[in-house]
Amino acid sequence: MSKRIETYLEERKILVDKALKEFMPEPSGLAGDVIRAMNYTLFAGGKRIRPVLCIAGSEAVGGSADDVVPVACAIELIHAYSLIHDDLPVMDNDDFRRGKPTSHKVFGEAVALLAGDGLLTLAFNLMARCGVEKKGEKSALLRVIDLISSAAGYEGMIGGQVVDISYEGKDPDPTVVNYIHTHKTGALIAASVTAGTILAGGSEEEVQSINRYGQQIGLAFQIADDILNIEGDRNLMGKGTGSDKERGKITYPSVFGIKESRNIQRKSIDRAIESLNRFNERAQPLRDLARYIINRKL
Amino acid sequence: MSKRIETYLEERKILVDKALKEFMPEPSGLAGDVIRAMNYTLFAGGKRIRPVLCIAGSEAVGGSADDVVPVACAIELIHAYSLIHDDLPVMDNDDFRRGKPTSHKVFGEAVALLAGDGLLTLAFNLMARCGVEKKGEKSALLRVIDLISSAAGYEGMIGGQVVDISYEGKDPDPTVVNYIHTHKTGALIAASVTAGTILAGGSEEEVQSINRYGQQIGLAFQIADDILNIEGDRNLMGKGTGSDKERGKITYPSVFGIKESRNIQRKSIDRAIESLNRFNERAQPLRDLARYIINRKL
Numbered sequence: 001m002s003k004r005i006e007t008y009l010e011e012r013k014i015l016v017d018k019a020l021k022e023f024m025p026e027p028s029g030l031a032g033d034v035i036r037a038m039n040y041t042l043f044a045g046g047k048r049i050r051p052v053l054c055i056a057g058s059e060a061v062g063g064s065a066d067d068v069v070p071v072a073c074a075i076e077l078i079h080a081y082s083l084i085h086d087d088l089p090v091m092d093n094d095d096f097r098r099g100k101p102t103s104h105k106v107f108g109e110a111v112a113l114l115a116g117d118g119l120l121t122l123a124f125n126l127m128a129r130c131g132v133e134k135k136g137e138k139s140a141l142l143r144v145i146d147l148i149s150s151a152a153g154y155e156g157m158i159g160g161q162v163v164d165i166s167y168e169g170k171d172p173d174p175t176v177v178n179y180i181h182t183h184k185t186g187a188l189i190a191a192s193v194t195a196g197t198i199l200a201g202g203s204e205e206e207v208q209s210i211n212r213y214g215q216q217i218g219l220a221f222q223i224a225d226d227i228l229n230i231e232g233d234r235n236l237m238g239k240g241t242g243s244d245k246e247r248g249k250i251t252y253p254s255v256f257g258i259k260e261s262r263n264i265q266r267k268s269i270d271r272a273i274e275s276l277n278r279f280n281e282r283a284q285p286l287r288d289l290a291r292y293i294i295n296r297k298l
Numbered sequence: 299m300s301k302r303i304e305t306y307l308e309e310r311k312i313l314v315d316k317a318l319k320e321f322m323p324e325p326s327g328l329a330g331d332v333i334r335a336m337n338y339t340l341f342a343g344g345k346r347i348r349p350v351l352c353i354a355g356s357e358a359v360g361g362s363a364d365d366v367v368p369v370a371c372a373i374e375l376i377h378a379y380s381l382i383h384d385d386l387p388v389m390d391n392d393d394f395r396r397g398k399p400t401s402h403k404v405f406g407e408a409v410a411l412l413a414g415d416g417l418l419t420l421a422f423n424l425m426a427r428c429g430v431e432k433k434g435e436k437s438a439l440l441r442v443i444d445l446i447s448s449a450a451g452y453e454g455m456i457g458g459q460v461v462d463i464s465y466e467g468k469d470p471d472p473t474v475v476n477y478i479h480t481h482k483t484g485a486l487i488a489a490s491v492t493a494g495t496i497l498a499g500g501s502e503e504e505v506q507s508i509n510r511y512g513q514q515i516g517l518a519f520q521i522a523d524d525i526l527n528i529e530g531d532r533n534l535m536g537k538g539t540g541s542d543k544e545r546g547k548i549t550y551p552s553v554f555g556i557k558e559s560r561n562i563q564r565k566s567i568d569r570a571i572e573s574l575n576r577f578n579e580r581a582q583p584l585r586d587l588a589r590y591i592i593n594r595k596l
Contacts, residue, residue: 031481110460110463110464111464114383120418122447122451125444125447128444145443146427149420149426153423165408166331166409
């Protein structure tokens with residue numbers, strides 16, 4: 001399984017990286033700095049999990065990668081924006097990510113802030129522009145913009161971030177940690193795979209099943225992040241481990257302990273794969289991805 | 299003229315405020331803080347110039363306010379987000395706006411940052427959701443999302459902001475100040491009125507004329523802001539005047555002097571009104587608004 005999914009991930013990642021390079025502007029003109037900063041974080045070695053999930057969500061119902069690549073790339077822009085803003089001194093104050101200095105360390109806080117804003121705005125531009133070009137799918141595209149903006153917004157990722165920040169140093173609480181993880185990480189991951197299925201013309205039942213799958217792997221993904229923050233290989237991850245504990249972050253291990261966190265994670269993955277019961281072999285990458293997510297090393 | 303346009307502005311503003319109240323979520327749940335901060339700045343006494351322009355752009359080609367109110371409100375959300383991020387310590391570091399403490403003074407920098415992100419994201423959600431509800435205008439709506447995200451992004455407002463910040467304290471330069479003003483303020487103002495015309499089904503020639511109008515009043519609007527920052531009534535504006543000079547901002551008065559800035563402003567307004575030649579009486583509010591913009595006191 002491991003080899004098969006790694007090949008799948010690598011092939012789709014190449015496709016996504018190529019499209020991102022085509023979509024992104026070259027730094028030039030008076031505002032070249034902000035474009036440079038946008039590119040810097042976007043091409044700082046991301047795994048492209050969200051865009052690959054979007055493509056896999058399309059393929060699971062017989063769609064192609066081409067159908068969804070602009071939206072898949074837009075989601076990666078949203079992810080990159082969230083990393084830049086998350087790393088700022090007023091938020092998590094991280095100096096390194098994936099072994100490289102974070103945006104504000106390279107470009108200063110003002111440009112980093114604006115680069116995040118620029119990526120988020122460009123994500124919606126990319127979705128709308130790609131839609132203008134493509135005939136006959138406009139209603140699916142608006143639904144996807146609705147879905148993604150909701151998952152990225154105060155009901156989703158931003159809601160999770162504000163709770164993550166404001167509960168630092170407070171007592172570990174199961175309700176709070178579940179809120180943080182399902183919102184901060186889970187919402188956009190679920191939206192990524194669901195968007196692919198919607199754009200590929202999946203039925204309403206298929207869309208709902210894929211969305212349930214996405215919710216479950218999103219939670220498992222963030223628990224994996226929590227565990228890597230404790231047990232991860234510092235050299236492989238290119239950033240310090242143990243930072244969650246230092247900051248008093250509420251995480252699954254801090255609430256449930258590592259052993260029980262792994263149990264919850266496994267149950268989530270089982271539920272995710274169950275959600276794919278109605279799907280045939282075309283959903284195999286999604287099944288493999290679910291297992292891959294909890295076994296990853298970075 | 300003054301009385302007529304003030305009544306027009308007031309009536310449309312009431313309509314926009316009512317719609318904004320309906321669209322905005324109530325603060326509740328674990329992430330209530332960020333929703334509270336989003337509402338705080340949005341309802342801190344804005345003039346709603348951009349949404350009113352959007353409505354006027356619709357009415358100029360026979361459309362109604364109802365056709366465009368969700369998009370008009372979304373533009374105001376984008377404007378509010380830009381104020382929050384602009385006021386942050388790493389940007390302009392403003393403690394007051396419209397007589398009230400700025401977002402980060404009330405909610406702290408992290409929540410203010412996220413509230414800005416939340417408003418920007420919700421703006422696109424609002425546009426896409428409103429589109430999902432409305433049949434038959436999907437292609438116009440995607441075009442409008444494209445237009446607005448481009449005007450708000452690195453090619454527009456964000457580009458203007460990064461140049462505005464990075465040229466602080468540098469020698470006054472006509473090319474730079476023109477870039478800053480047409481991008482930081484002009485782009486979103488032009489997009490506001492143009493979006494109204496597109497959504498109301500204006501012809502391509504009408505859309506182009508209205509866009510030219512918008513570019514010109516956008517520049518005049520920002521020059522008016524520059525002049526108010528020097529000569530404005532501190533009590534009326536609810537914030538300190540003279541801040542541009544203190545910070546070494548490049549403005550029209552700093553490059554051209556106040557007298558020549560007023561000349562440039564007048565020429566812009568003349569050109570804006572000329573762009574409306576093909577339009578009948580329904581474009582009268584746009585003509586009045588152009589003159590109002592340079593005579594405003596706050």
